[in-house]
Amino acid sequence: MRANARFMTSRRSLLLAAGAAGATGIAGGIAWWRAERTVPPEPRFVPDAAFPNRLRIPGNDGLYGVLDVAGSFAIAAKSVQQEIVPGVPAALLAYEVEHQGSRYLNPLIRLRSGGKIHAQFWNGIEETSIIHWHGLTVDSNNDGHPHYAVGGGKTYEYNFAVPNRAATYWYHPHPHHLTGKQVYLGLGGLFIVEDDEELALQQALALRFGETDVPLVLHDRRFDAQGQLAFAPSNDEKADGFLGTQVLVNWTPKPYFEASTRIYRFRILNASNARIYKLAFLVGGQALDFQLIGNDGGLLDRAHTVRDVFLSPAERVDVLLDLRNARVGDAVTLASNAFDAMEHEDGPPDPGTPAAAAPAAGPGANDTHAAHSGYGRTEDKSAPTAPNTTAANGLTGGIPEIGVTLELMRIHVRRKEAYARSVPATLSRIVPIAANCQSPRVIALDHVKMVWRINGQTYQHESTPITVKRGATEVWNIQNAQASMPHPFHIHGFQFQVLERRGSPGQQKALAVNDKGLAASDLGWKDTVLVWPGETVCIVIDFTHPFPGDQVYMLHCHNLEHEDQGMMLNLKVEA
Numbered sequence: 001m002r003a004n005a006r007f008m009t010s011r012r013s014l015l016l017a018a019g020a021a022g023a024t025g026i027a028g029g030i031a032w033w034r035a036e037r038t039v040p041p042e043p044r045f046v047p048d049a050a051f052p053n054r055l056r057i058p059g060n061d062g063l064y065g066v067l068d069v070a071g072s073f074a075i076a077a078k079s080v081q082q083e084i085v086p087g088v089p090a091a092l093l094a095y096e097v098e099h100q101g102s103r104y105l106n107p108l109i110r111l112r113s114g115g116k117i118h119a120q121f122w123n124g125i126e127e128t129s130i131i132h133w134h135g136l137t138v139d140s141n142n143d144g145h146p147h148y149a150v151g152g153g154k155t156y157e158y159n160f161a162v163p164n165r166a167a168t169y170w171y172h173p174h175p176h177h178l179t180g181k182q183v184y185l186g187l188g189g190l191f192i193v194e195d196d197e198e199l200a201l202q203q204a205l206a207l208r209f210g211e212t213d214v215p216l217v218l219h220d221r222r223f224d225a226q227g228q229l230a231f232a233p234s235n236d237e238k239a240d241g242f243l244g245t246q247v248l249v250n251w252t253p254k255p256y257f258e259a260s261t262r263i264y265r266f267r268i269l270n271a272s273n274a275r276i277y278k279l280a281f282l283v284g285g286q287a288l289d290f291q292l293i294g295n296d297g298g299l300l301d302r303a304h305t306v307r308d309v310f311l312s313p314a315e316r317v318d319v320l321l322d323l324r325n326a327r328v329g330d331a332v333t334l335a336s337n338a339f340d341a342m343e344h345e346d347g348p349p350d351p352g353t354p355a356a357a358a359p360a361a362g363p364g365a366n367d368t369h370a371a372h373s374g375y376g377r378t379e380d381k382s383a384p385t386a387p388n389t390t391a392a393n394g395l396t397g398g399i400p401e402i403g404v405t406l407e408l409m410r411i412h413v414r415r416k417e418a419y420a421r422s423v424p425a426t427l428s429r430i431v432p433i434a435a436n437c438q439s440p441r442v443i444a445l446d447h448v449k450m451v452w453r454i455n456g457q458t459y460q461h462e463s464t465p466i467t468v469k470r471g472a473t474e475v476w477n478i479q480n481a482q483a484s485m486p487h488p489f490h491i492h493g494f495q496f497q498v499l500e501r502r503g504s505p506g507q508q509k510a511l512a513v514n515d516k517g518l519a520a521s522d523l524g525w526k527d528t529v530l531v532w533p534g535e536t537v538c539i540v541i542d543f544t545h546p547f548p549g550d551q552v553y554m555l556h557c558h559n560l561e562h563e564d565q566g567m568m569l570n571l572k573v574e575a
């Protein structure tokens with residue numbers, strides 16, 4: 001414990017130093033028209049050396065190819081060869097679909113709200129697997145609960161309607177103990193649902209999917225000297241989460257994207273096992289305003305102007321970047337700004353108590369709890385210098401701690417475009433569920449001896465510790481212990497609304513848009529919400545659904561290492 005506390009001290013000072021350095025660079029947003037411009041527009045385009053690879057964009061086939069579902073299809077989990085590091089084919093696990101003459105890997109599945117999925121899953125890998133449709137309203141049989149995982153060579157048939165509103169959902173494997181590994185090695189894709197509101201927005205902004213409406217899947221990975229993915233978490237990494245050296249965007253390392261002077265839409269999924277981002281668009285180190293228009297469960301009621309947004313594993317944000325006043329030759333960087341992943345871990349407030357102010361994050365403020373002290377507990381990863389791979393693949397360097405500044409993608413403004421559209425005043429209508437946080441069900445997140453727990457329990461296959469009535473409206477207080485880590489909390493089968501954040505760390509409170517402590521990204525409908533150490537997040541869930549009989553879903557932490565270690569419970573919805 002002493003050693004841990006001592007490490008925390010040095011680690012925290014480094015993090016704070018990094019945070020301070022970041023803050024000076026990004027104080028205040030800038031307006032394009034106020035920016036100093038002494039450099040004439042660049043006539044010819046040369047991607048800068050830091051971002052040499054063109055962003056992979058979903059096309060008609062191949063990796064992330066857009067599969068507009070028509071009829072049934074077969075989807076196989078298998079090992080494929082795919083270039084990730086340019087010029088180096090790598091073994092990747094992927095969902096392969098051959099449909100109407102095209103071959104897709106991890107297809108971007110797209111359909112209208114109310115459409116149907118009839119898919120035959122074939123497990124072509126040598127361990128059990130099953131597909132979870134993250135965010136969708138389906139019955140137990142179609143949810144991809146680990147109970148239904150099938151062995152190598154076996155099949156599982158999915159047959160479900162998609163009643164959900166338009167949003168960027170996703171799908172990924174969910175076998176117990178193996179989710180982190182299988183996602184990390186490649187399995188997973190986007191699932192986009194469209195409806196009339198969505199199509200109205202596309203029309204209003206003249207968005208073209210794959211050109212000006214671009215999904216961005218973020219995940220961090222490490223590669224070995226041969227450019228191959230390596231997943232081998234140590235015991236500490238099983239407790240903390242497995243981090244990569246390099247953040248890929250749509251499986252592109254160090255990507256750039258070419259833009260024109262108009263509004264762009266980016267739908268961003270954090271598909272990382274454990275890494276949390278604080279996304280911002282930077283010009284010359286200064287943060288631009290951008291518009292948050294949607295999140296996990298689809299469009300918000302209106303666009304909210306933000307400068308940065310937290311995005312934890314499995315969460316999605318839908319954002320607009322306005323380049324109308326940019327000039328040809330300008331470059332914008334999609335970055336993750338500095339933050340303290342463990343802010344509050346030392347802090348004084350107890351879970352559930354309103355926090356007056358962000359606690360002074362004093363080193364060693366409380367070392368009595370330090371059985372688990374979070375990221376980088378035993379190795380010093382705070383300076384990105386941990387031993388890693390050869391320089392050959394261009395993905396070298398140490399493992400950046402969660403919360404250090406990262407540049408993710410460069411956007412080059414390349415062309416003038418006549419563009420007279422503007423963001424509609426109303427995007428959607430979010431009907432609030434009438435509820436308050438007075439007498440909630442408590443969902444407590446904590447740990448004992450490096451094992452993460454929910455209500456003092458870890459996952460037991462046959463046990464259903466949380467039982468609710470179909471049709472009930474429940475308010476849950478998700479209470480994260482003070483001596484903890486940030487946990488992205490996810491519920492299967494239902495979208496929920498966030499009512500309140502209490503005891504939030506200062507960096508979260510700074511993003512509040514109302515007196516309930518909610519950030520803009522907490523509004524609307526959610527299926528995953530980040531809960532910081534010492535914080536309580538109050539949510540409301542309407543357990544109405546159309547499925548007869550008892551249904552068993554799950555609730556779990558979406559840090560995939562936490563989940564695989566058992567930070568997951570069955571959730572039974574009784575008929």
Ligand SMILES: [Cu+2]
Binds near residue numbers: 488557558559
């Ligand atoms: Cu967790």
